[in-house]
Amino acid sequence: MSVLCISIVFLQAMSSATYTFEANREYAVSQDQVDILFPFRERFHFPQHNGHDVRYFCGNSLGLQPKSVSYLMEKELEDWARHGVEGHFRAALPWFSYHHVFAERLSEIVGADKDEVVAMNTLTVNLHMLMLSFYRPEGKRYKILMEAGAFPSDQYAVETQVRMHGYDPEDAIIEIVPRHGSYLIEDIDIVNAIIEAGDSLALVMIGGVNYYTGQFFDLEAITKAAHAVGAYAGFDLAHAVGNLPLKLHDWNVDFACWCTYKYLNSGPGGVGGAFVHERHGNNPKLFRLGGWWGNEEKTRFKMQKGFVPQKGAASWQQSNAPVFNMVAHNAALDIYEKAGMKQLREKSLMLTAYMEFLLRQITHLPFDIITPSEPERRGCQLSLLFKDRGREVFEALTHHGVVADWREPNVIRIAPVPLYNTFEDCYGFYEILKNME
Ligand SMILES: *Cc1c(COP(=O)(O)O)cnc(C)c1O
Numbered sequence: 001m002s003v004l005c006i007s008i009v010f011l012q013a014m015s016s017a018t019y020t021f022e023a024n025r026e027y028a029v030s031q032d033q034v035d036i037l038f039p040f041r042e043r044f045h046f047p048q049h050n051g052h053d054v055r056y057f058c059g060n061s062l063g064l065q066p067k068s069v070s071y072l073m074e075k076e077l078e079d080w081a082r083h084g085v086e087g088h089f090r091a092a093l094p095w096f097s098y099h100h101v102f103a104e105r106l107s108e109i110v111g112a113d114k115d116e117v118v119a120m121n122t123l124t125v126n127l128h129m130l131m132l133s134f135y136r137p138e139g140k141r142y143k144i145l146m147e148a149g150a151f152p153s154d155q156y157a158v159e160t161q162v163r164m165h166g167y168d169p170e171d172a173i174i175e176i177v178p179r180h181g182s183y184l185i186e187d188i189d190i191v192n193a194i195i196e197a198g199d200s201l202a203l204v205m206i207g208g209v210n211y212y213t214g215q216f217f218d219l220e221a222i223t224k225a226a227h228a229v230g231a232y233a234g235f236d237l238a239h240a241v242g243n244l245p246l247k248l249h250d251w252n253v254d255f256a257c258w259c260t261y262k263y264l265n266s267g268p269g270g271v272g273g274a275f276v277h278e279r280h281g282n283n284p285k286l287f288r289l290g291g292w293w294g295n296e297e298k299t300r301f302k303m304q305k306g307f308v309p310q311k312g313a314a315s316w317q318q319s320n321a322p323v324f325n326m327v328a329h330n331a332a333l334d335i336y337e338k339a340g341m342k343q344l345r346e347k348s349l350m351l352t353a354y355m356e357f358l359l360r361q362i363t364h365l366p367f368d369i370i371t372p373s374e375p376e377r378r379g380c381q382l383s384l385l386f387k388d389r390g391r392e393v394f395e396a397l398t399h400h401g402v403v404a405d406w407r408e409p410n411v412i413r414i415a416p417v418p419l420y421n422t423f424e425d426c427y428g429f430y431e432i433l434k435n436m437e
Helices: 025-033 038-043 068-090 100-110 123-134 152-164 187-200 219-228 297-302 323-339 341-361 390-399 423-434
Strands: 007-011 018-022 117-119 143-147 173-176 201-207 232-236 255-258 273-276 367-369 382-386 405-407 411-414
Touching: 018 025, 018 341, 025 341, 025 423, 038 323, 068 323, 100 117, 100 273, 100 323, 123 152, 123 201, 123 232, 123 255, 123 273, 143 152, 143 187, 152 173, 152 201, 173 187, 187 201, 187 219, 201 219, 219 232, 323 341, 341 382, 341 423, 382 390, 390 405, 390 411, 390 423
Parallel strands: 143 173, 143 201, 201 232, 232 255
Antiparallel strands: 007 018, 117 273, 255 273, 367 382, 382 411, 405 411
């Protein structure tokens, strides 16, 4: 057996971190042994392949199930059985105020005040809810600027909002495209397009991390540029939340929304989340659609006429809390909180850099990594674009118990997730590619 033993100092552009990586299993295992987050993997269920845990690189699509969910779900069912309607006040976590348990932890994850965040609805619904408040076209200010190739749901949401107000999407939506020969969109191109659109621009709505390339945009610079021309800035954080540190409040972002079943491991179709900056959340004059759960809590059961929005993002709530759905979110955030964003990001930077280092040793397969190479411009995901043989590589991976993600026509996306992926997982992935003819 020939042991490939490469020791290379892997220098990262624009980063102070320097790693000394090696492309062999012993090295990978030794990194797992000193990884303080390694034990967290035990808290999740892994799908099985030939009697072993799969190497799961799909946390950017659907995070794994925390083992604690079934126990907590059982407890919630018991509360319902025992208390019936009284569970609204007598359940271990009373259903009346269930959504409050998320405020503090979500605020830390997205960098906000507690009143600026809420767990509610689902992602696309939240996007629509928030655009009803923040896309209020008037006169010559009616355009929305977004990235080309946005996730389809975002494209449909923006298209139909524009139509709802009587505009033609062809005219009202400005899409920013990558430069020739690239897959990435330069932040400076977005900023320049905002300046150019000027007072025709009502809203900038961008995916914080692009689902396809894994590119993280400069949300602060984009927000600043939007405000300078009098437009709002909102972001879909589906691929950013729980993936990298965010500072939505300090960046002055107007609104954001996310799903919780990707990096936040809260289960398929899980409850979504939203951020509204306090300057808007505390402005009762800003239009929002009303529902009883968004109303002032004190008068919620008075059944009176007249919607009085409560303080903050929670006033965008419509219905009472989807409790069973939130049980999984609660269980998942418990784990997330214990691991800590700072440690997670630190490991994530190293884990993804290791995967990148390993992939760069592969020279006999025709692919490029289209994700930015600068760690500041990406989360954990790497997207591999194949000139050919992509499907064949994907099938070999699947055959060997790797769960990755195939995007037509030729991209394999992999997400080494710091909460449950290991350095050895990355090595195993690399070994399969290395051994292909
Ligand atoms: C995953 C994802 C969605 C999915 O939206 P749902 O409403 O949760 O089905 C939407 N937008 C982006 C950018 C996504 O990555």
